[in-house]
Structure formats: C-alpha cells, structure tokens
Amino acid sequence: MSICVADVLKLPSMRGARVLGGARGLARVVSSVSVLEYAEVNGVQRELMKNIDFVGNELAITGFMNNPDDVELQCENIQRMSEVGEVGLILFYVGVVMKRVDGRLIEVADRLDFPLICMPEGRMNQRYSEVICEVMELIHRDQMSSASLVTELLDQAASLPAHQRTVDSMLRILADRLHASVVLMDSDRRVLNEAAWPRALSASVKEELLRAAFPTHATWNRHAQLNMSIYRDGIQTQDGHAMDMLIFREGEALDVVRTREAVEVVQLAVSIWSGRHDRIVVGELVRAILQDEPLKMRRLADIFHVDIASINSMWILSGAEPADRAKLAELTEAVRRETQIYSPSTIADVYDGALVVFMTGPGSMQDIRALTDALVHLPGERGVRATLTRCHALNTTTRVREAFLAHQAGLAPAKRIFPGRNVFSLEHVVFARQCQERIEQGERAVEEALRSLGPLRPGDAGAGLLSTLECFLLDAEMSVTRTAEQLYLHKNTVKYRLQRIADSLGFVPGDFPQTMPLYAACALNRLLRRE
Numbered sequence: 001m002s003i004c005v006a007d008v009l010k011l012p013s014m015r016g017a018r019v020l021g022g023a024r025g026l027a028r029v030v031s032s033v034s035v036l037e038y039a040e041v042n043g044v045q046r047e048l049m050k051n052i053d054f055v056g057n058e059l060a061i062t063g064f065m066n067n068p069d070d071v072e073l074q075c076e077n078i079q080r081m082s083e084v085g086e087v088g089l090i091l092f093y094v095g096v097v098m099k100r101v102d103g104r105l106i107e108v109a110d111r112l113d114f115p116l117i118c119m120p121e122g123r124m125n126q127r128y129s130e131v132i133c134e135v136m137e138l139i140h141r142d143q144m145s146s147a148s149l150v151t152e153l154l155d156q157a158a159s160l161p162a163h164q165r166t167v168d169s170m171l172r173i174l175a176d177r178l179h180a181s182v183v184l185m186d187s188d189r190r191v192l193n194e195a196a197w198p199r200a201l202s203a204s205v206k207e208e209l210l211r212a213a214f215p216t217h218a219t220w221n222r223h224a225q226l227n228m229s230i231y232r233d234g235i236q237t238q239d240g241h242a243m244d245m246l247i248f249r250e251g252e253a254l255d256v257v258r259t260r261e262a263v264e265v266v267q268l269a270v271s272i273w274s275g276r277h278d279r280i281v282v283g284e285l286v287r288a289i290l291q292d293e294p295l296k297m298r299r300l301a302d303i304f305h306v307d308i309a310s311i312n313s314m315w316i317l318s319g320a321e322p323a324d325r326a327k328l329a330e331l332t333e334a335v336r337r338e339t340q341i342y343s344p345s346t347i348a349d350v351y352d353g354a355l356v357v358f359m360t361g362p363g364s365m366q367d368i369r370a371l372t373d374a375l376v377h378l379p380g381e382r383g384v385r386a387t388l389t390r391c392h393a394l395n396t397t398t399r400v401r402e403a404f405l406a407h408q409a410g411l412a413p414a415k416r417i418f419p420g421r422n423v424f425s426l427e428h429v430v431f432a433r434q435c436q437e438r439i440e441q442g443e444r445a446v447e448e449a450l451r452s453l454g455p456l457r458p459g460d461a462g463a464g465l466l467s468t469l470e471c472f473l474l475d476a477e478m479s480v481t482r483t484a485e486q487l488y489l490h491k492n493t494v495k496y497r498l499q500r501i502a503d504s505l506g507f508v509p510g511d512f513p514q515t516m517p518l519y520a521a522c523a524l525n526r527l528l529r530r531e
Contacts, residue, residue: 002029002155003135003142005088005115008059011138013130016120017090020101021109028087028115029156031057032176033135035128036077036089037065057156057173058086059135061128063093071102078108078116085160085169088115090131095122149261153177154268170269171195174262180249182266183210184235187242214246220253229253233263235270243270286349286356292401310345310360313392314400315375316407317355320385327384328355338374342367352408355386358400372423387415391426409433417523420475420486435524449524452517455504468497469509470522478510 006026009017019026060081067073078089089109094101101118109116119126157170171182175195184193191210208226215221220231231247231254245266247254254262288297289308297308317335319325329350335357339346343359350356362368372388379386389411391403403426410433414424417432438445456466468487472494476482480498484491498509507514 002152003139004029005059005117007138008135009117011131011134013134014090014117014119018118019115020091020118021106021116022088022112022114023110025088025113025115029057030059030087030135031139031156031173032059033132034058034060034086035132036060036062036081057160059088059090060086061090061092061131063091063097065097068098071104074102075104075108078105078114079112082112082114086114088117090117090119092119092126092128093124094118096124149177149258150264150268153265157269166273167266167269168193168195170265170273174265178247178249178254178258178262180247180254182262183246183248184266184270185210185244185246189244192243210246214244220259227251231259235263235267237270285347286351286358289347289358289397290351290356290401290404292398297397307345307360308397311347311358311400312394313359313361313390314394314403315339315357315359315371316389316391316404317357317375317379317386318389318407318411319353319379320387324379324384324386325353327382328353328386331355331378331382331384334378335375338378339371342371354408356404376423387411387422387424389424389426389429406430406433410436413527417526418474431520431523432527435520435527438524439527446524446528449517450521452505452521453525456501465497465501465504466522466525468494469501469518470526472498472509473515473519473522474526 004027008014008030009019009026062077064074064077067077081089091098091101101116105116108114153170153173156173157165160169167184171184171193172195175182175197179197181194181196181201183191183195185191189210214232215230216232218233220229222228223230227250229249229252231249233245235243235245237243245263247259247262253259285297289311317328317331319328332348332350332355335355336346336348339348339357339359342362345360346357348355348357362371368390372390375388389407391400391407394400394403406426407429410429410431411424413436414429414432415421417435418424418428421428438449453466456469468483468489471486472478472480472483475486480491480494483489484494487494502508505514505518509515509518
C-alpha cells in the first residue's frame with residue numbers, strides 16, 4: 001500500500017479542506033510533505049530553487065506569504081512544482097493572507113492534474129505543523145507495514161514525471177527512505193551518482209568516507225572515527241560494465257533484508273533507465289553545457305576533472321537521414337579517440353540527433369585540417385552519411401548553446417545553399433539561417449535582397465550568367481578553375497561569363513565589399529529555387 005493525496009484528505013487536520021482543482025491527480029503517491037514559502041523573485045531565491053534536489057512525490061504546503069497578490073507568479077510556482085514531481089499543493093490562510101484563489105490557479109491545476117487543496121477559508125488558527133505531523137505519521141506507518149521496499153520505491157519512481165525517472169532520482173528516493181547516503185562509482189572510483197543523507201552532509205565527511213578502505217563485496221564495515229557504517233556491493237549495467245554501490249549510514253548498519261532490497265532497487269533502476277550508466281554522465285555533461293545549466297555543469301565537470309573554461313571549439317556530426325542519425329551513437333568512442341590526439345580535453349555524446357564534440361583546440365590550421373579529414377571519413381567507413389560543422393572561438397558556455405541552436409536552425413538551409421559541401425563552419429549555418437529568415441519576412445524583403453542581381457535574374461538572357469555566378473561564389477570559392485570543373489565548361493568560357501557579369505554589375509565579382517550583398521543574393525536565390 002502507498003499513501004496518496006486522497007488519503008491525506010481524510011486526516012483530522014484536513015477537516016473542511018476542499019479540492020479546488022486537479023482532482024484527477026488525487027491518486028498520486030505522497031512520500032513526504034514540505035513547505036513552500038518563497039518564489040523566484042530575486043537572485044538569492046533563484047539560486048535556492050536551483051540548488052534544491054527535488055525528490056518528487058512531495059505534497060507542498062504554502063500560504064503564498066511572499067506573493068499573496070501576484071497570480072502570475074503563483075501560477076509559475078504551481079507549474080514549477082508539477083515539473084519537479086511534487087504531487088499537490090495545500091493552501092493555508094485563504095481569506096487572510098491571500099484574499100481569494102484566482103480562477104487562473106484552478107485552470108493551471110486542472111491542466112496539470114495537480115491537486116490544489118484549500119484549507120477552510122478565513123481561519124487564522126490553522127497550523128502547518130498539524131498537517132505535517134499527521135501526514136508524516138501516516139507515511140511512516142505505511143512504510144513500516146510495507147512488505148517490499150523494492151515494489152514501494154519503484155512505484156514511487158514510476159509516478160514521477162517522465163524526465164525525472166532516472167537513476168539520480170532513485171538514489172535520492174532511496175537515501176531518504178533509508179536515512180543513508182548512496183553512491184555509485186565506476187571501476188576507477190569516479191563518482192557517477194550520489195545522494196547524500198542528510199542533504200547537507202558536509203563535503204569533508206563525504207571525501208573522508210570515499211577515501212576509506214572499502215569493505216569486500218556484500219559486507220558492512222564500521223568507520224569508528226566518523227561513527228559510520230559502510231556497505232559495498234556490485235551493480236552491473238546491461239552491457240556488462242561493473243560499478244560499485246556504496247551505502248554510508250550513521251550509527252548502525254541496515255539489516256540484511258533491507259540491504260538486499262536497497263541493492264535490488266538500484267540494480268533495477270540502472271537496468272530500466274540507464275543501460276550504459278557508467279558512461280551516461282558524460283552525456284549529462286554535454287546536455288548541461290548545451291542547456292547552459294552552470295550548477296549542474298560544474299558538478300559534472302568536477303566528476304570528470306574537465307576544465308569547462310578551457311573548451312573553445314565544438315564540432316557537430318549530423319546524420320543526413322533518420323537512419324544515419326540513429327547510428328551516430330555507435331561513432332562516439334571512435335570520435336573520442338580521433339579528437340584526443342589533437343585536444344587534451346574532449347567531451348563527446350549524442351544530443352538532439354547530433355553527435356556533439358567539445359574540445360580544447362586543435363591549436364593550428366594544420367591540425368584542424370587533419371582532424372576534419374579524419375572526422376569526415378569516419379562516418380562513411382561505417383556506412384553513415386553525415387555532415388560536419390566546426391564552431392570555433394566559443395569563449396563561454398552561453399556562446400556554445402547559441403552556436404548549437406544556430407546550427408540546428410541553419411543546417412537544413414545551409415545544405416540547400418551549399419549542396420556540394422559536407423563540411424560547414426558556424427558562419428555557414430548562421431548565414432543560411434539569416435537567408436531563411438529573410439524569406440520568412442515576406443516578398444518585399446526578398447525583392448530588396450535580390451536587387452543586386454540586376455539583369456542576371458532567371459527567366460531572361462542572364463540565366464546562364466546567374467548559374468555561373470552562383471557556382472563561382474557559393475561552390476567554387478571564387479576559383480575560375482573549380483567553377484569550370486563543376487559546370488563542365490572551358491575556363492575561357494567561365495572567364496568570358498564573369499567579364500559579362502562584371503560589365504553588367506559595374507564591379508568584378510570577388511571584389512569586396514561590393515560582393516557581399518551579391519553573395520547573399522545568390523544564396524537567397526538558390527534557397528528560393530529549392531524551397
């Protein structure tokens with residue numbers, strides 16, 4: 001059995017409470033109760049919100065003391081609580097602090113199936129502590145009567161939002177349930193995941209525990225100096241990689257049954273949610289960088305001893321078709337090996353359908369060319385069609401995120417503007433995105449951008465000249481020889497056409513800055529033809 005929100009409503013301290021919205025969520029499991037009396041209204045409170053590890057399945061209590069009249073902020077708090085896995089909200093002091101419950105809160109609660117419960121209105125003699133004590137006593141009795149810790153915790157994890165069903169969440173739930181710290185480490189003693197109990201356990205104590213001599217597998221040891229019992233057992237990933245699971249508990253060790261159940265819970269969590277768990281944290285670091293999450297980024301970077309500040313380039317391999325994108329993960333290790341030759345610090349993983357590599361370097365154009373050749377040929381050797389995009393001079397993680405978003409938005413139009421390319425720079429994709437945005441601005445904006453093409457526009461005698469100019473500027477890097485090769489023309493024919501173009505425009509294509517709007521117009525014209 002597990003306590004749900006509907007059970008809480010039956011407690012004596014909840015007599016007279018009404019469900020205002022989110023009634024479809026009354027069956028949600030409650031594992032704890034917490035008090036929310038802050039809102040993200042200043043820097044300190046934002047940092048507080050970021051540093052709290054929400055376990056999920058908590059029932060929150062509030063009087064919205066800090067924002068009793070700000071309905072928009074109240075709605076944002078309900079949205080945030082739902083996102084982090086809270087299961088409902090009990091409102092105190094309505095008619096006293098909050099004058100009334102705005103209908104917009106009820107609408108949000110209904111949309112999220114997030115129970116919004118109002119204590120009797122206009123009452124000043126209500127106490128948070130009465131509800132907290134009764135709810136926690138009810139949960140404690142339920143836990144003591146539970147036949148299986150494994151079933152209970154898996155049910156609790158399964159009721160979390162999809163994005164929170166992770167090994168990290170399971171360790172936090174387990175730590176709170178056992179009143180013990182739980183750690184997963186790889187074979188090199190690197191911490192992959194940890195959940196401290198209490199949460200404020202000092203870093204020095206954790207470091208001392210991790211330095212301690214570990215017990216043999218499936219046994220408890222005693223650390224007399226810290227008054228801690230330490231347990232160690234093995235966890236296996238689906239592909240056979242071994243990890244160590246450690247439990248640190250102040251005072252007495254857990255009994256044999258609870259210990260075995262704890263190991264089983266973690267083994268199941270790893271098997272269900274992370275078949276590559278010993279390597280998954282690298283992927284989490286990639287996600288933290290690209291989502292510009294500084295707190296998470298620093299924590300994960302410390303685990304892998306990566307100097308995030310030294311990263312200055314991002315290389316992106318993008319599959320041509322869904323089948324190619326599905327195979328990118330298979331290239332990750334090979335890409336890491338190639339890049340480590342040129343960079344002392346390399347992070348690589350698949351994110352949003354692309355294989356993303358962060359590096360310090362390469363330090364010279366010769367190395368950049370050599371690595372480009374290696375990464376371009378690597379997918380083809382494995383039957384994967386892919387393009388490579390290089391992004392350099394990225395001096396902040398915010399700039400990294402902006403570059404990645406620009407790549408995702410600009411790669412498709414870049415491939416239409418430069419169909420012969422399989423290697424792009426960040427500038428290529430940013431330029432292509434700008435061309436696409438110009439088209440989206442409407443016909444007048446497009447006409448203005450194409451004005452520089454003058455008499456070379458298609459549909460008249462200038463069509464052949466236009467195709468030559470496009471190839472010269474966009475495909476051949478302003479080389480007459482390469483233009484002739486790509487158009488299957490004699491070099492003198494290309495020279496003659498370029499001279500006619502120069503006569504028509506009043507300047508020689510390739511002279512700057514006059515060529516800049518001409519280059520953009522050719523790209524836009526090609527993009528329009530391929531829409």
